[in-house]
Amino acid sequence: MADFEVPELREYPIIPKLKEGVMAHSSPYVAKPELQQQLGFPGEMVDDWKEKAIDTLGELTGKYRSLQVFLDSCVKCGACTDKCHYYLGTSDPKNMPVARQDLLRKVYRRYYTLPGKIFGKLGMPGFVGAAELTEEVMDDWYAYFHQCSQCRRCSVYCPYGIDTAEISMAAREIMDAVGKGQKYCNEIIGKAQIIGNNLGLPEPALKNTLEGLEEDIEDETGVKVRMPLDEKGADVLLITPSADFFAEPHIDGLIGYAKVFHAAGISWTMSSYASEAANFGMFIGSYENTRKLSLRIREAAIELGVKRIVFGECGHAWRVAYSFLNTLAGPFDFLDPNYPVPQHICEFTYELMQQGKLNLDPSANDDMVLTYHDSCNVARASRMGDKPGGQFEIPRAIIRATCNNFHDMPADTIKEGTFCCGGGGGLLTDDLMEIRVKGAMPRMQALNDVTKNHSVTHMAAICAICKSQFSKVLPYYGFEMDQIVSLHQLVSNAIILDGQVTEGQETEGEEITN
Amino acid sequence: MSFLTVTYALTFYFAAIVFVFGLAYRIRTYAKSPAPLKIPTTPAPTTRTGVVVRMLKELTVFESLFKSNKWIWLFGILFHAALLLAFIRHLRYILPDWSLLVFMQPFGKYASFAMVIGLGGLLVRRIVVDRVRYISAPSDYLMLVLIIAIAASGMLMTFVEHTDIVALKAFLLGLIFVDWNPLPTDLILLVHLALVALLMIIFPFSKLLHAPGVFFSPTRNQVDNPREHRHIAAWAAKLETSGK
Numbered sequence: 001m002a003d004f005e006v007p008e009l010r011e012y013p014i015i016p017k018l019k020e021g022v023m024a025h026s027s028p029y030v031a032k033p034e035l036q037q038q039l040g041f042p043g044e045m046v047d048d049w050k051e052k053a054i055d056t057l058g059e060l061t062g063k064y065r066s067l068q069v070f071l072d073s074c075v076k077c078g079a080c081t082d083k084c085h086y087y088l089g090t091s092d093p094k095n096m097p098v099a100r101q102d103l104l105r106k107v108y109r110r111y112y113t114l115p116g117k118i119f120g121k122l123g124m125p126g127f128v129g130a131a132e133l134t135e136e137v138m139d140d141w142y143a144y145f146h147q148c149s150q151c152r153r154c155s156v157y158c159p160y161g162i163d164t165a166e167i168s169m170a171a172r173e174i175m176d177a178v179g180k181g182q183k184y185c186n187e188i189i190g191k192a193q194i195i196g197n198n199l200g201l202p203e204p205a206l207k208n209t210l211e212g213l214e215e216d217i218e219d220e221t222g223v224k225v226r227m228p229l230d231e232k233g234a235d236v237l238l239i240t241p242s243a244d245f246f247a248e249p250h251i252d253g254l255i256g257y258a259k260v261f262h263a264a265g266i267s268w269t270m271s272s273y274a275s276e277a278a279n280f281g282m283f284i285g286s287y288e289n290t291r292k293l294s295l296r297i298r299e300a301a302i303e304l305g306v307k308r309i310v311f312g313e314c315g316h317a318w319r320v321a322y323s324f325l326n327t328l329a330g331p332f333d334f335l336d337p338n339y340p341v342p343q344h345i346c347e348f349t350y351e352l353m354q355q356g357k358l359n360l361d362p363s364a365n366d367d368m369v370l371t372y373h374d375s376c377n378v379a380r381a382s383r384m385g386d387k388p389g390g391q392f393e394i395p396r397a398i399i400r401a402t403c404n405n406f407h408d409m410p411a412d413t414i415k416e417g418t419f420c421c422g423g424g425g426g427l428l429t430d431d432l433m434e435i436r437v438k439g440a441m442p443r444m445q446a447l448n449d450v451t452k453n454h455s456v457t458h459m460a461a462i463c464a465i466c467k468s469q470f471s472k473v474l475p476y477y478g479f480e481m482d483q484i485v486s487l488h489q490l491v492s493n494a495i496i497l498d499g500q501v502t503e504g505q506e507t508e509g510e511e512i513t514n
Numbered sequence: 515m516s517f518l519t520v521t522y523a524l525t526f527y528f529a530a531i532v533f534v535f536g537l538a539y540r541i542r543t544y545a546k547s548p549a550p551l552k553i554p555t556t557p558a559p560t561t562r563t564g565v566v567v568r569m570l571k572e573l574t575v576f577e578s579l580f581k582s583n584k585w586i587w588l589f590g591i592l593f594h595a596a597l598l599l600a601f602i603r604h605l606r607y608i609l610p611d612w613s614l615l616v617f618m619q620p621f622g623k624y625a626s627f628a629m630v631i632g633l634g635g636l637l638v639r640r641i642v643v644d645r646v647r648y649i650s651a652p653s654d655y656l657m658l659v660l661i662i663a664i665a666a667s668g669m670l671m672t673f674v675e676h677t678d679i680v681a682l683k684a685f686l687l688g689l690i691f692v693d694w695n696p697l698p699t700d701l702i703l704l705v706h707l708a709l710v711a712l713l714m715i716i717f718p719f720s721k722l723l724h725a726p727g728v729f730f731s732p733t734r735n736q737v738d739n740p741r742e743h744r745h746i747a748a749w750a751a752k753l754e755t756s757g758k
């Protein structure tokens with residue numbers, strides 16, 4: 001199935017011995033010149049790329065305190081070395097968070113610190129952990145900064161909170177600035193900026209899909225559940241990852257949201273102009289591009305005259321929405337001040353559950369034993385509800401209300417210690433399949449544990465990337481691709497709408513595959 | 515005044531200037547560089563007070579490190595706690611004999627053992643654990659060796675070969691009040707002081723910057739309230755006024 005070795009799943013996780021250079025060959029496709037230029041970057045590697053890269057690094061340390069402090073503060077204690085799923089899955093030492101940072105830090109030390117300059121002049125920069133910027137270093141950057149999903153697991157465990165995601169974003173920004181961008185991310189950003197979503201689905205295609213879904217729901221439940229698009233005057237603008245419009249199991253989640261809105265009797269709409277939650281601008285560290293994409297949401301909200309903004313299930317998207325949207329595209333003083341801007345669909349559903357507005361029958365999911373995958377950027381880069389940790393409790397509360405069988409994976413692999421799916425941060429592309437599969441190993445190991453010990457059959461997730469990634473990599477580890485489900489798919493199964501034909505309920509459940 | 519005293523006096527002035535101004539410059543850089551986005555590692559406190567508590571836990575019990583690796587935590591906390599006690603003990607060389615300071619003396623004295631154990635543990639890990647060895651530059655080993663040498667020379671003077679601490683105090687106070695007094699000439703003391711001066715000089719250019727750095731780490735010191743309060747950096751605000 002694969003032209004590389006799939007890591008074995010162990011009963012007791014181990015920290016692998018170093019195998020130097022084993023992932024050095026893993027680099028994504030480089031973006032074409034037109035793509036680069038569209039985002040305001042040089043088309044190809046500029047002649048003076050070295051100077052340009054060093055200058056950009058200096059510029060960025062002046063713009064981002066995180067970068068400046070993180071580059072200076074690491075004491076090489078090694079506490080983070082065994083925390084990255086890509087290291088655990090590949091044994092390549094450059095996938096240890098500190099070693100990944102060092103790829104950039106050594107250049108920073110060489111050109112921006114006194115010891116680096118002195119020992120560099122003496123021809124021995126390595127003595128103080130500095131290094132010249134060479135083509136090999138640039139190749140390492142391109143390879144290993146595209147083997148980081150910006151999941152922030154390392155930052156939880158570092159005594160100074162050093163977040164390798166910040167370093168990766170800066171490195172990618174530098175590479176873009178010298179003309180070496182990643183095809184996958186930059187192509188997607190381009191599409192989202194021109195068409196409105198990452199898949200490049202134009203308004204008619206969206207409309208068609210949504211109408212089809214409305215029919216499906218009616219066939220199943222006998223209830224006319226609407227999936228409105230571009231409807232002015234609706235109360236809620238739903239921004240959801242475009243994968244929700246066509247991919248499995250995402251689409252079942254979208255059906256779930258629609259049923260929740262229907263049951264609550266709250267008018268809502270999606271927007272064809274801002275038909276994307278996932279903001280890839282963050283992955284390449286580009287404030288300007290992230291902002292540009294965010295502004296579409298603001299414009300759509302104004303245009304449609306909504307009162308609230310709710311985001312669908314997505315992880316990195318929720319980080320940009322929760323943590324950055326107000327900064328990038330705020331203030332949102334034209335919306336209803338009684339609700340946080342934006343809200344997560346889980347917060348929205350949970351609130352309705354609390355108010356007893358949803359009629360839920362958890363036995364509808366009795367054909368499954370669930371576990372829950374905390375998406376990295378929901379877990380460690382955002383929040384739900386008004387208390388810290390709400391991002392862990394609210395989705396679990398929804399699962400408990402919609403399912404009778406639930407078991408968490410081992411404690412050190414969930415919540416703030418959750419392992420990334422392996423496909424986040426702009427790595428969800430076929431040219432990075434090997435690192436994606438290997439990086440999924442720690443999560444697969446944890447899933448294997450609850451499969452064996454608690455007969456878990458399905459894993460729920462609330463991130464579009466996680467869902468796509470898992471449906472692709474689960475089979476590599478001997479699972480079935482449909483063992484990954486959307487959280488709102490569970491809601492969709494369990495919810496009983498007014499006037500629903502109950503037999504319809506049964507045909508909707510996932511097939512049991514093992 | 516002997517050549518030795520003059521050399522040491524001048525060295526210490528130089529070291530103090532580099533240390534103070536170097537560090538002040540770094541701190542100013544940190545304080546001035548903007549943090550354009552809210553990036554606390556969550557779950558994070560939602561109030562300022564909460565952040566103060568979080569930071570205190572990081573600073574006093576190394577909370578994140580404890581979650582991360584018990585060995586590094588143990589050696590790290592042994593070393594840093596001992597360093598604090600040893601530092602307090604050394605205050606008697608420039609301060610009057612206040613009773614609290616006198617009371618603290620034996621703690622500082624025996625802390626030196628904890629200090630060497632902690633540093634030794636970190637050094638052994640750096641050599642033995644392949645992952646840590648991989649990320650270590652020569653300067654990382656030497657930093658540990660330097661501090662071990664400072665601790666060891668100090669211990670020698672405390673437990674084996676006493677030096678004239680009255681004269682030493684006179685020398686140090688002389689430095690402060692620019693009224694120089696001769697420095698005792700014991701070799702161990704000279705080594706001890708030279709190494710301390712070296713440490714002060716490299717401090718602002720090395721990873722020892724983790725000491726001020728930890729206070730400025732946005733993943734730890736930011737309040738988790740991006741929806742409630744709009745957070746915007748000056749350079750980012752310029753993008754807004756310059757049109758879309």
Ligand code: SF4
Pocket residue numbers: 073074075076077078079080081097098157158159160161162
């Ligand atoms: S845990 Fe932090 S300080 Fe320690 S090596 Fe990793 S990044 Fe550096």
Ligand code: SF4
Pocket residue numbers: 083084085086095096097100147148149150151152153154155163164165420
């Ligand atoms: S952010 Fe995640 S992927 Fe990147 S180095 Fe840290 S743990 Fe690894």
